[in-house]
Amino acid sequence: MNNQTNNNSNGEYKKALQHLTQLQEELTQRLENLSADRSSSHSIDSSEQAVERENDEVVDQLENDTREELVQVQSAIKRIENGTYGICAKCEEEISPQRLQAIPYATLCIHCADA
Template identity: 35%
Template sequence: MTRSSSTDLKQRDEKYRPILVQRQQQLKARLERIEHDFEQPRERGDDDRAVERNNDEVLEELGEVGQKELVAIEAALGRMRQDAFGICVKCGSPISDERLDLVPHTPFCQSCSHALQLR
């Protein structure tokens, strides 16, 4: 198990905190727009209702995905507050910058993530 120095952790925090906060703000805004769309009055025609139902299903799915990502981002920010960001929650190894660049809120290193997917 390799540990990162406090300097490494601080540099990671400085690099990824703005990315996470910006994405958090984007998701909150998107979820507010979805909520607003659900609150709008609906059309009365049968054809319009069918289209609206399809749109609602898409919005609901986007909302669920957004909520899950928002929870993951908030957990990542929590790990930053605990000086544990960038450390795999399963094995304790550092998470590569390449992986954090792709998924900055990931709690797992590549090996543990792959092992979890195989289950």
């Protein structure tokens, strides 16, 4: 790899790290908000309680999805730190910059993801 390519990769990874760090902060804040929403008390009215419990299920699912995404983001940050970011976990080829822009925590190249 020549210096210019290496410098471009370093610049791209620096941008990716900034983006992932920002995303990590946003997801952490979202988890805090969801947790606060879930901890609010329920109404005394039984019909309202039924709706609130359904809402709790939605909040629980959102919380689970957010946690899963946060784990993926944190893993991507670790991959940047250890030098394996942007390498497909399956075929060990480079993941395209366009794919990493779209899904910054992608672990598979588009070919392996489609397989």
